Amino acid sequence: MSASTSSRSYSKPQYTSENVKDAVAAYKSGSMTSVEATKTFKVPESTIRNHAQNSQLRTGVGRKAVYDNKKVHNNSIYETRKKRLCNFLNRWKNELKRMREKKLERARKIGFTEEIRVGWFNLLHDIMSKNDLLDKPRQIFNCDETGFSDQTKGRPA
Numbered sequence: 001m002s003a004s005t006s007s008r009s010y011s012k013p014q015y016t017s018e019n020v021k022d023a024v025a026a027y028k029s030g031s032m033t034s035v036e037a038t039k040t041f042k043v044p045e046s047t048i049r050n051h052a053q054n055s056q057l058r059t060g061v062g063r064k065a066v067y068d069n070k071k072v073h074n075n076s077i078y079e080t081r082k083k084r085l086c087n088f089l090n091r092w093k094n095e096l097k098r099m100r101e102k103k104l105e106r107a108r109k110i111g112f113t114e115e116i117r118v119g120w121f122n123l124l125h126d127i128m129s130k131n132d133l134l135d136k137p138r139q140i141f142n143c144d145e146t147g148f149s150d151q152t153k154g155r156p157a
Helices: 017-029 034-041 045-053 069-091 106-111 114-130
Strands: none
Touching: 017 034, 017 045, 034 045
């Protein structure tokens, strides 16, 4: 034996489940032999014979995957985003701090009605239409000299 280890390379089959079904049907009906079906449908002879003998076999190679691709993809995206957030927070740890959310004041909660909400969005739409900004989101900024805050009461910083 050689010192290097060889690994088996796996190539995906070049036939579809439809090819297998058609080849098995042709073989079972007697219109083709397994050799002829192999040449016509590009499915291995043993696969055709096995599927002809046992109709419960599924088309595919190997065991079913534990995770489907969507779960694996979602998990990898989550891990990537989590890592990026942690790196961002570490880079800016001297200027950013984590804070818990504060409950909305009762007066603000009671005062925020559907009429006020709709009125605010109507006013926003009118201002954006007047200034021709509806189709130019890159020209819209939301800040002032004191920074960003949604707290209306309290001591100034």
